Amino acid sequence: MAKWDYKTAGIPDDLFIRGNVPMTKEEIRAVVIAKLRLKPGQIVFDIGAGTGSISIEAAFQVGEGVIYAVERKEEALSLIKENAANFGLDNIEFVPGEASEVLASLPAPDRVIVGGSGGNLQEILKIINKKLKKRGRIVITAVTINTLNQAIEYLGGLQYQVDICHIAVTRTKKVADYHMFAALNPVYIISAAKRE
Numbered sequence: 001m002a003k004w005d006y007k008t009a010g011i012p013d014d015l016f017i018r019g020n021v022p023m024t025k026e027e028i029r030a031v032v033i034a035k036l037r038l039k040p041g042q043i044v045f046d047i048g049a050g051t052g053s054i055s056i057e058a059a060f061q062v063g064e065g066v067i068y069a070v071e072r073k074e075e076a077l078s079l080i081k082e083n084a085a086n087f088g089l090d091n092i093e094f095v096p097g098e099a100s101e102v103l104a105s106l107p108a109p110d111r112v113i114v115g116g117s118g119g120n121l122q123e124i125l126k127i128i129n130k131k132l133k134k135r136g137r138i139v140i141t142a143v144t145i146n147t148l149n150q151a152i153e154y155l156g157g158l159q160y161q162v163d164i165c166h167i168a169v170t171r172t173k174k175v176a177d178y179h180m181f182a183a184l185n186p187v188y189i190i191s192a193a194k195r196e
Contacts, residue, residue: 002086009033009057016053017083021076023051024115024141027169028187033057035139035163035191036111041065045109047099047124048072048116052080052092058113059089068106070095072118103127114140121150129158132194142188151190160192 002015010030016023024032032054038044040063046055049069059067069092071077077096084092095102100123108131117124121140128138138160142148148164155162168186172179 001088004060004087007060009061011053011057013053016051016056017079017086018051019075019079021051021073021079023053024187025169025184027184028141028167028189029054029057031165031167031189032113032139032141033061035189036061036113036137038062038065038111042110043107044068045070045103045106045112045128047103047112047114048118049080050076050115052076052083054113054115055080055092056083056087056089058111059084059087059091062091065091065110067092068095068109069093070097070099070102072096072098099124100127103131106131108133110136112136112138114138117147121147122154125151125154134194136194138190138192138194140190140192142190143185148188148190151192155190155192159195161195163191163193165189165191 010026038061042062042065044058044067047070049055049071055067055069069080112128140151169184170181173182
């Protein structure tokens with residue numbers, strides 16, 4: 001069983017069971033968790049949860065709260081379950097299916113992460129906008145300019161305070177007797193706070 005005894009985010013990537021499903025890297029997860037501003041007891045949606053790495057990080061932060069890991073791909077859903085069990089977490093609910101079809105049946109969230117939208121970002125954001133509690137927050141990770149533009153276009157027309165940052169992580173890797181830098185894919189992080 002993987003062990004994480006810390007209050008801080010940024011669980012090392014190698015503690016997660018990976019498979020062939022994309023995973024948000026630890027440096028990006030740490031920023032996403034910071035932007036979410038989590039506290040115990042909150043309800044969080046992780047849409048397009050992938051391996052569940054952000055769900056796991058959030059689950060440690062919300063304590064008795066609940067993470068709803070929404071994922072349409074069976075392989076990814078299996079990995080989320082494996083990772084939750086691996087970290088000994090029981091506050092993650094596994095929600096199979098397309099987000100646009102399953103979100104309506106879930107309780108109103110305090111926080112929402114959108115890591116994958118299957119090309120339906122604006123439709124998903126419309127549903128979230130109706131369900132999100134007052135003073136709620138949405139954090140979207142985007143690896144394409146298209147997703148960034150869709151998020152800005154939709155959220156800009158609503159009562160949200162929007163903040164965008166661009167994260168480019170470069171890590172060292174050992175090549176023979178040398179240490180070289182290798183860049184990871186850059187990520188846009190869009191944070192949106194619901195105004196009262």
